[in-house]
Structure formats: C-alpha cells, structure tokens
Amino acid sequence: MSYEVIALLMFSTMMLMLMTGQRVFAAIGFVATVAGILLWGVGGEDIPFSAAMKLMKWYPLLTLPMFIFMGYVMSESRIADDLYRMFHVWMGPVRGGLAIGTIALMVLISAMNGLSVAGMAIGATIALPELLRRNYDKIMVTGVIQAGASLGILVPPSVVLVLYAMIARQPVGQLWLAGVLPGLMMAALFVIYVYLRCLVQPQLGPAMSQEEREEVTMAEKLRLLRAGILPIVIFAVMMVPFVKGWTSLVESSAIGAIASFMAAVLKGRMTRQVFEVSVRQTLGISCMFMWIILAAMAFGAIFDGLGAVNAIRNLFTEQMGLSPWTILILMQLSFLVMGTFLDDTAMLVIVAPLYVPLVDALGFDLVWYGILYTITTQIAYMTPPFGYNLFLMRAMAPPSINMRDIYRSIVPFVFVMILALALVMIFPDIAMWLPNYVYGK
Amino acid sequence: QSTIKWRMQTYAGSALAAHVAKPAIDKFNAIAGDRMQIDLYSADELVPTNELFRAMQRGTIDAVQSDDDSMASPTEVTVFGGYFPLTLRYSLDVPVLFNRYGLDEIWKEEYEKVGIRHVSAGAWDPCNFATREPVNSLKDLEGKRIFTFPTAGRFLAQFGVVPVTLPWEDIEVALQTGELDGVAWSGITEDYTVGWAEVTKYFVSNPISGAWIGHFFANMDRWNELPDDLKLLFEVCCEQSHYYRQHWYWGGEAYLRVHGDKLELTSIPDEEWAQVEDAAEKFWDEVASESDTKAKVVEIFKQYNADMRKAGKPYRYESA
Amino acid sequence: MQKAMLAYIHVVDGMNRFIGRIVMYLIFVMIGVLLWSTSSKVFLTPANWTLETAQFLMVAYFILGGPYSIQMGSNVRMDLFYGDWSLRTKAWVDAFTVFFLIFYLAILLVGGLGSLAYSLGYFGPEPFQFLGSLIWTFVTEGKGAAQEMLGYLERSPTAWRPVMWPIKLLTCIGVFLMILQALAEFFRDVTRLREVAD
Numbered sequence: 005m006s007y008e009v010i011a012l013l014m015f016s017t018m019m020l021m022l023m024t025g026q027r028v029f030a031a032i033g034f035v036a037t038v039a040g041i042l043l044w045g046v047g048g049e050d051i052p053f054s055a056a057m058k059l060m061k062w063y064p065l066l067t068l069p070m071f072i073f074m075g076y077v078m079s080e081s082r083i084a085d086d087l088y089r090m091f092h093v094w095m096g097p098v099r100g101g102l103a104i105g106t107i108a109l110m111v112l113i114s115a116m117n118g119l120s121v122a123g124m125a126i127g128a129t130i131a132l133p134e135l136l137r138r139n140y141d142k143i144m145v146t147g148v149i150q151a152g153a154s155l156g157i158l159v160p161p162s163v164v165l166v167l168y169a170m171i172a173r174q175p176v177g178q179l180w181l182a183g184v185l186p187g188l189m190m191a192a193l194f195v196i197y198v199y200l201r202c203l204v205q206p207q208l209g210p211a212m213s214q215e216e217r218e219e220v221t222m223a224e225k226l227r228l229l230r231a232g233i234l235p236i237v238i239f240a241v242m243m244v245p246f247v248k249g250w251t252s253l254v255e256s257s258a259i260g261a262i263a264s265f266m267a268a269v270l271k272g273r274m275t276r277q278v279f280e281v282s283v284r285q286t287l288g289i290s291c292m293f294m295w296i297i298l299a300a301m302a303f304g305a306i307f308d309g310l311g312a313v314n315a316i317r318n319l320f321t322e323q324m325g326l327s328p329w330t331i332l333i334l335m336q337l338s339f340l341v342m343g344t345f346l347d348d349t350a351m352l353v354i355v356a357p358l359y360v361p362l363v364d365a366l367g368f369d370l371v372w373y374g375i376l377y378t379i380t381t382q383i384a385y386m387t388p389p390f391g392y393n394l395f396l397m398r399a400m401a402p403p404s405i406n407m408r409d410i411y412r413s414i415v416p417f418v419f420v421m422i423l424a425l426a427l428v429m430i431f432p433d434i435a436m437w438l439p440n441y442v443y444g445k
Numbered sequence: 446q447s448t449i450k451w452r453m454q455t456y457a458g459s460a461l462a463a464h465v466a467k468p469a470i471d472k473f474n475a476i477a478g479d480r481m482q483i484d485l486y487s488a489d490e491l492v493p494t495n496e497l498f499r500a501m502q503r504g505t506i507d508a509v510q511s512d513d514d515s516m517a518s519p520t521e522v523t524v525f526g527g528y529f530p531l532t533l534r535y536s537l538d539v540p541v542l543f544n545r546y547g548l549d550e551i552w553k554e555e556y557e558k559v560g561i562r563h564v565s566a567g568a569w570d571p572c573n574f575a576t577r578e579p580v581n582s583l584k585d586l587e588g589k590r591i592f593t594f595p596t597a598g599r600f601l602a603q604f605g606v607v608p609v610t611l612p613w614e615d616i617e618v619a620l621q622t623g624e625l626d627g628v629a630w631s632g633i634t635e636d637y638t639v640g641w642a643e644v645t646k647y648f649v650s651n652p653i654s655g656a657w658i659g660h661f662f663a664n665m666d667r668w669n670e671l672p673d674d675l676k677l678l679f680e681v682c683c684e685q686s687h688y689y690r691q692h693w694y695w696g697g698e699a700y701l702r703v704h705g706d707k708l709e710l711t712s713i714p715d716e717e718w719a720q721v722e723d724a725a726e727k728f729w730d731e732v733a734s735e736s737d738t739k740a741k742v743v744e745i746f747k748q749y750n751a752d753m754r755k756a757g758k759p760y761r762y763e764s765a
Numbered sequence: 766m767q768k769a770m771l772a773y774i775h776v777v778d779g780m781n782r783f784i785g786r787i788v789m790y791l792i793f794v795m796i797g798v799l800l801w802s803t804s805s806k807v808f809l810t811p812a813n814w815t816l817e818t819a820q821f822l823m824v825a826y827f828i829l830g831g832p833y834s835i836q837m838g839s840n841v842r843m844d845l846f847y848g849d850w851s852l853r854t855k856a857w858v859d860a861f862t863v864f865f866l867i868f869y870l871a872i873l874l875v876g877g878l879g880s881l882a883y884s885l886g887y888f889g890p891e892p893f894q895f896l897g898s899l900i901w902t903f904v905t906e907g908k909g910a911a912q913e914m915l916g917y918l919e920r921s922p923t924a925w926r927p928v929m930w931p932i933k934l935l936t937c938i939g940v941f942l943m944i945l946q947a948l949a950e951f952f953r954d955v956t957r958l959r960e961v962a963d
C-alpha cells in the first residue's frame with residue numbers, strides 16, 4: 005500500500021469513527037491499534053502500551069492535573085468574586101465599562117489557570133447575571149465571556165501549550181512566554197472592539213447610573229482594589245521561583261495549586277462541597293486529557309512509522325510545489341475548519357504528525373507555530389457545532405440566553421481572533437520577542 | 446521481489462542524528478536501492494528510549510543505534526556502554542578494544558543471549574563538564590548539581606557531585622534557570638551543537654572518559670533473514686558511520702577549544718585529578734566483583750591501559 | 766440475564782467508583798512530592814527520587830482513575846450528530862461502538878503484559894505463559910519459588926534506578942479495570958434498550 009493511501013485511510017477512518025459520537029480517545033486509539041496490527045508488521049501491537057511509558061517520561065505533563073486543580077479551586081470556591089467586584093466598581097462608570105472590566109478579569113484569571121473552564125465558570129455565574137441586570141446587550145456579553153475565557157489557554161500557564169509542547173517536542177517555558185504578548189494583544193483587541201461598539205451603539209453597554217455610583221464609597225472602592233492582590237500573589241509565588249531557578253516548571257505548578265488551595269482555605273471558602281467537586285472534577289478532566297494523549301501518542305507513532313508523514317510532505321512541497329507561506333496559510337485554514345467540529349487535542353493529534361515536521365522543514369519556528377495553533381484552538385472553542393466554551397455557556401447561562409444567542413454572540417470575536425492570528429503570523433515578534441529576550445537568543 | 450523495509454531508531458535527537466546516523470543510512474539506501482530501504486527515526490520518535498531495547502527485541506523496531514546504558518540493555522555489559530569512568534583516552538581506543546582486545550566477541554555473545562545482533566561498536570565524543578561557575582579544583586565540584594549518566598553519577602557522587610536526572614530536552618532551560626549547575630554528558634562539539642554552550646560558561650578540560658562507546662544493533666530474526674551481501678553492506682555503512690564520527694568529533698573538539706568563543710576552558714590540576722583516576726580504578730574493581738563477565742571486561746580495560754602506558758608517546762603522555 | 770447484567774453493572778461500578786475515589790486524592794500526594802522536591806533542593810541536597818515518583822503517581826492517577834472518569838461521563842465525544850440523537854439511538858450506537866473501545870483496551874493490555882514480563886526479566890516469546898506460571902508458582906509454592914523465576918529486573922536508567930515492574934503492573938491492572946468498566950457500559954446500554962422495548 006502506498007504511503008498516500010495509508011495516510012488517507014487512517015485519517016478518514018478516524019473521522020468516521022468520531023462521527024459515531026463515541027469517546028474521542030477510543031476512536032483515536034482504535035484506529036491506531038488496527039493500523040498497528042494490520043500494517044506495521046511484527047510488534048505493531050506493542051506501540052499503544054509503549055506510548056504509556058512515553059507519556060510517563062514526559063514530565064511537563066505533570067503540570068496538567070495541577071493547573072486543572074487550580075482552575076477548579078478558583079471557580080468552585082469563588083475566591084475571584086471580589087476581583088469581579090473590583091472591576092465592577094472601578095469600570096462601571098464608563099460606557100461598556102463592565103464588559104471591558106470583564107475582559108480584564110478574564111486576563112487575570114487566565115494568569116492563574118491553564119484552561120478556559122475557570123474563566124467560563126466565573127464569567128457565566130458571576131459576571132453574566134450582573135451584566136444582564138445592568139441592561140448590557142446579552143449577545144455582546146455572552147461573546148465577551150466566551151472569548152475572554154479562551155485567553156486561559158494562551159496566557160501562561162496553559163495546558164494546551166503543554167500538550168502542544170509534548171507533541172511537537174518544544175520547550176514549555178518558551179511556549180508559555182511566547183503566549184504572553186499575543187494574549188495581551190488579543191485582550192486589547194477585544195477591549196477596542198467593545199469600546200467602539202458601545203461608542204456607536206451606547207444602548208449595548210450603558211454606563212452605571214449616578215445613584216448607583218454614589219452607593220459605593222471611596223473607602224469601599226479602595227478596599228476592593230486589594231482583591232487585585234490575590235491573582236498577583238498567586239501568579240508571583242508560582243512564577244518567581246521558576247524564573248529564578250529555585251524550582252522547576254513542574255514544581256512551580258504544584259506551588260500554584262497549593263497556593264490557590266490555601267487562598268481558598270484562608271478566605272473560608274473551602275467548604276466540603278467545594279473540596280469534593282474540585283478534587284473529583286480534576287480527576288475527571290485530567291483523565292479525559294491523559295487518555296486522549298495516550299491514544300494520540302500511539303496514533304502519532306504508528307502514523308509516523310508507516311511513512312505517512314513523508315508522503316504528505318512530498319505531496320505538499322514537491323508535487324504541488326506550494327510556497328512555504330501558502331502551505332502555512334492552508335494549514336491554519338484547515339485548523340479553523342477542523343476546529344469547528346473537533347476537540348482541540350484530537351485535532352492536534354491528527355495533524356501534528358503531518359504539520360509539525362513540515363513546518364520545521366519549511367524553516368518556520370515551532371514555538372511561534374505553537375502560538376498560531378493555540379489561537380486557532382481558541383477559535384475552535386467557540387465555533388459550532390463542537391466547542392467547549394459553547395457547551396459550557398449552554399450549561400451555565402441563564403434561561404434568557406438561548407442557543408441562537410450563543411451562536412450569534414461569538415461571530416465578532418471570532419473575527420477579532422482571526423485578526424490576531426494574522427497579526428502574529430505577519431509579525432512573529434509579537435510572540436517571539438519575550439522568549440528571545442528572557443532566554444537571551 | 447519486494448523491497449525489504451527496516452525501521453531504525455537512534456537515541457540521538459534529530460539535530461545530532463543528522464550527523465551521527467543519517468549520512469550512513471542515506472548511503473545505505475542509495476546503494477541498496479529497490480532491494481532494501483531503512484527509515485531512520487530520531488530519539489523517542491516511535492518508542493521512548495527506555496523502551497528501545499525491548500522494541501527491538503520484539504521486532505517492533507528492526508535496528509537501533511545507541512549506547513547500552515541509555516537504552517538500559519538487560520546485559521552484563523551495559524554498565525560499560527556510554528561513558529565508563531576514566532577507561533578510555535581517545536576515540537581510537539574503542540575500535541582497538543573491540544577489534545584487537547576481544548570486546549567485540551564479548552558484546553556479540555552477551556547480546557545474542559537476549560535475542561539481539563550486535564553489529565558493531567564505535568566511538569563518539571569524550572565526556573567533559575560544562576559548568577556555569579569555573580571549576581579549577583576538585584573542591585569546586587562539591588555540591589554541584591550535574592546532569593550526567595547513571596554510571597558516571599554513581600561514580601562522581603564520592604566527590605560531592607549531586608547527580609541530577611532530568612529529561613534531555615529540559616536541560617537547556619534548567620541550566621538557564623540555575624536548577625542545574627552543569628552537565629557532564631558530552632564533549633565540546635555537542636555542547637555547541639545542541640545549544641548548551643549558550644547557557645554554560647566554562648568547559649573543564651579533564652575528561653571523565655575520553656570516548657563514548659555506542660553501537661549499531663539489529664533484531665536477530667531480521668538480521669538472519671537478510672541476504673549476505675546486504676548484511677555486509679549494513680556492516681560497511683555502520684563502519685562508515687563510525688569513521689565519520691571519528692573525524693567529526695575529533696576535529697570538532699580541538700577546533701572549538703581553540704576557536705570557540707562561548708566556553709572558557711578551565712582545568713583541574715593533574716595531581717588532583719590523579720585522585721579521581723585512583724578512585725576510578727577502585728570503581729572498576731567494584732564493578733568487576735559483580736560478575737564474571739564484568740570482571741573479564743575490566744581485566745581487558747586494565748590490560749589495554751597498561752599496554753598504552755608502556756607504549757608511551759603518542760599513545761599516552763602521562764608519566765604514571 | 767437481565768439480572769446478571771444488572772448485578773455485574775452494580776459490582777463493577779461500585780468497585781471502580783471506590784478505587785477512583787481513593788485515587789482522586791493522589792493529586793495531593795503529587796503536590797506533596799513536588800513540594801518536597803522543591804524544599805529539598807532549596808534547603809538540603811536535592812532528592813533524586815521525587816520526579817520519578819511524581820511520574821509514577823501521575824500514571825497511577827489517570828490509569829486507575831480512568832474507569833471512574835467514564836462513570837462520570839468526563840470523556841468527550843464529538844457530538845456533531847450524536848448530540849441530536851434520541852436516547853434510544855444513542856444507546857444503540859454506543860452498544861456497538863463500545864467494542865472499538867474494548868478492542869483498543871485489549872491491545873493496550875496485551876502490550877502491557879508483555880512489557881510487564883520483560884520488566885521481570887523474561888525475554889522469551891511467550892510472556893503470557895511466563896506470567897501465568899509465575900502466578901501459579903507464587904500461589905502454590907510461595908514467594909521464594911516465584912522469585913527464583915525472575916531474571917534481570919528492568920530498572921529506570923536514572924541515578925535513583927527504581928525497578929519498573931510495579932508501575933507496569935499497576936498500569937495493566939488499570940487497563941483491565943477499564944475493560945471491566947467498558948463492559949459495564951455495554952450492559953447498561955443493553956438494559957436500557959430492553960427497558961425501552963418492554
């Protein structure tokens with residue numbers, strides 16, 4: 005069988021398997037094992053298990069349960085409530101200010117956890133009801149929360165970048181740093197968008213009324229500023245020892261996890277219920293990720309070992325004779341399409357064995373490419389029919405917001421994200437300046 | 446008649462493999478043409494390095510390039526693979542020991558017991574310290590957290606070195622952040638090639654070992670199935686690979702010591718270093734007492750070193 | 766039949782839930798080990814066992830916790846079409862697709878047992894026979910006799926050099942529990958379809 009046929013066969017079978025709605029890891033694992041048994045030759049059946057050993061040895065993966073735990077502690081214990089209040093009173097008087105404040109809140113939450121779940125939970129349960137009560141446009145704010153929460157995977161720490169690092173074999177530290185400026189830039193673009201919209205259509209985001217403003221005393225306002233200390237402290241106890249070289253990446257993730265746990269305890273928010281839910285959900289979500297990765301590693305090794313990677317490379321570069329940039333753009337487009345209906349890890353697993361070596365061979369930087377991938381993942385989280393933030397929003401939004409509203413809400417933000425993607429592609433330094441500066445290259 | 450296909454995995458990452466494995470395999474493929482093709486994979490690509498031995502034994506992978514230590518071979522000779530402390534001076538020592546002093550037979554026999562064909566052994570670079578702080582005496586080594594091989598770590602612990610094991614890809618960052626004080630993993634060529642020269646400042650000229658011992662192996666059944674001329678061709682290409690590494694490393698080591706501008710050379714004085722050499726002899730005896738095979742190998746090392754000393758310059762320069 | 770299935774579901778669910786609920790606290794053990802790693806580095810000589818211990822714990826965490834995560838429904842599915850199906854259709858399709866999962870798990874287990882035999886020093890072509898007679902010897906003749914059968918124990922190539930068989934054994938057990946859970950899911954679908962039919 006030719007390499008091209010193998011690649012096509014594995015790829016299309018996996019798509020078909022996913023369509024049946026079975027668990028993603030089972031679909032990937034099944035295709036991998038069948039290909040291993042039928043096409044590999046002697047010993048192909050050993051690869052799925054050796055993937056488990058590979059996964060064990062790849063130590064940044066230990067950060068994954070840590071950051072998931074951190075996120076759950078934060079959202080379940082509601083230690084971020086004050087943070088929301090802070091932005092609320094300070095930003096309320098501005099037109100669209102509460103929405104802008106919510107974006108800022110999302111940036112801070114993103115710096116304290118590695119996924120978008122925590123941002124979604126806090127946004128949908130705390131910010132959203134408040135915003136609706138103040139007559140903010142429901143479609144705009146639903147979008148703000150989904151887009152803002154997605155920053156969780158771009159602003160460090162980021163679980164998605166850890167997974168990318170594992171599959172592309174790139175240093176996690178550099179990837180995280182590379183996510184900082186694009187994350188802030190994207191947040192700024194959201195703010196600009198919201199601000200302009202509210203300038204043109206003031207009814208979308210009315211400023212806080214005079215009476216309400218007067219209700220909050222200056223002393224209260226200053227007191228609330230203290231809430232901003234919490235994320236800074238958590239971020240600092242986690243990142244400073246790491247950057248200083250006292251701790252390794254994995255150790256600092258454990259420090260982060262324990263720091264947010266302690267914060268919840270000290271604030272008296274670590275109830276039995278919160279404890280139970282955080283611990284249990286951390287296991288559930290970690291298992292979901294780890295089992296996908298486990299299957300993915302097997303799929304990648306078998307795909308690679310069957311020579312399918314070479315086939316695709318030849319097809320793109322030699323037979324079709326495309327220029328590097330055309331190929332790169334085609335790749336991002338394919339990510340955007342796949343992201344509408346695929347889980348991000350599945351998407352990475354399916355195409356990384358093809359794309360990563362190719363991107364490398366074309367002379368692009370794989371750290372930079374990781375950021376491009378992460379931005380497309382953020383978009384994937386919001387595009388129907390399959391998107392985590394859509395699901396979470398559907399599960400947590402008040403009844404006044406229906407599915408149509410949720411779908412409509414994401415449109416402008418997806419365009420803003422595509423703009424951000426284009427900017428990072430055209431100006432790679434947006435991503436690369438910080439890691440180059442810190443690691444002195 | 447269809448093309449024979451082999452998968453071969455090296456323990457080297459892709460940047461290094463481009464020098465130490467790929468050229469020879471490309472030549473093999475060019476000559477064998479339609480009769481046989483070998484696909485080369487770099488470190489951890491198909492299976493993780495710690496599963497490499499078993500994967501080859503099972504036939505999941507047909508051939509491997511590695512030292513015994515890295516792939517944790519279940520043999521009596523594993524401890525000598527990679528860098529066995531202070532046994533070798535120059536990279537030419539390796540082929541001489543294998544071809545003239547009888548190591549080749551021992552290795553072939555040991556690997557045959559576990560279902561593996563040992564094709565041939567070759568030398569790589571020496572093993573020196575590259576450090577963030579200057580090392581000018583044995584005392585400077587005390588308390589240093591050093592990334593090194595298991596066997597070397599075991600040996601160096603008596604001088605106060607703290608051996609640290611981290612995944613290879615994380616070494617650069619660990620050096621940057623200060624989590625590691627240095628590495629004792631390779632010669633200066635690799636320090637430059639893989640980027641560690643950017644994150645360390647000093648290079649200690651006293652080697653823990655003058656050359657690494659590594660090998661090409663094949664699954665026994667796959668090997669036996671090959672027609673004789675392809676076996677021969679594979680052996681020749683392995684030899685060619687050893688030869689390429691001889692000059693790539695030997696020349697590179699000297700060139701970078703002289704012209705490299707990223708690492709400053711430091712040395713531990715010979716009188717002091719003699720303590721390390723003495724400790725090494727004790728260490729060999731310790732290892733020799735573990736089994737007959739090990740005793741035999743250590744005996745050969747001793748014999749060889751005695752001969753080299755007697756031969757004098759240019760084989761050995763030291764007085765002892 | 767129905768009864769037997771329900772009993773099976775009950776037992777397997779209960780067992781895996783019990784195991785999962787213990788395993789979920791390993792997150793704190795991992796945190797503890799990593800914090801110890803940091804403090805030993807800052808205040809004492811760095812410990813050489815922490816990183817690998819944490820890795821072993823992580824594998825135990827997600828492999829043994831896997832069945833419980835299936836019970837919780839944590840594993841994502843692509844719901845492009847699936848989401849719109851009726852419960853009955855879902856049960857029908859699941860009852861079929863669960864065998865893809867079981868197949869994958871079975872191969873994972875086969876590979877795991879082979880690797881386990883290797884880690885106990887068996888290099889031959891019949892790992893299952895070896896493991897079988899090892900267990901048999903252990904049961905009939907005791908620990909000493911079983912130990913005699915072991916060969917070159919596989920160790921991790923690090924300064925700490927832990928033996929590898931415990932984690933491989935744990936992995937095999939976890940995958941086996943996963944298979945039991947997958948069967949329970951199958952029976953659940955079948956009973957569901959029956960209930961609808963009745």
Ligand SMILES: NC(=[NH2+])NCCC[C@H](N)C(=O)O
Nearest residue numbers: 512514515527569630631657
């Ligand atoms: N893992 C080993 N024992 N490697 C031996 C080192 C050889 C060479 N200096 C390298 O780093 O690749």
Ligand code: NA
Nearest residue numbers: 114156159161
């Ligand atoms: Na984050």
Ligand code: NA
Nearest residue numbers: 343344384390
């Ligand atoms: Na999507």
